Amino acid sequence: WEKLTRVSIEKPAEGAEAESAFWVLVADDDSEVRIPSHALGMGSFLERLQQLPGFDAGAPIAALSLAPGEALVCWER
Secondary structure, three states: OOOEEEEEEEOOOOOOOOOOOEEEEEEOOOOEEEEEOOOOOHHHHHHHHOOOOOOOOOHHHHHHHOOOOOEEEEEEO
16 A cells, blocks of 8 residues: 555556446556455455545546546545
């Protein structure tokens, strides 16, 4: 968590996953982890994200209206 620099939600532009949303966590070395929004344990994961100072708690709802290829930043260090 201490290496985390950005959290966003994005919808892939095309392909089989274009209808899904993914949480994208970016570390200070620009590595990233993509987590499908339908992954098991998402409730606990979201609770942890909401503990980040300044996390946009309304972003998960706003992300429902993302078009394919769009992303929404929820938190940035």
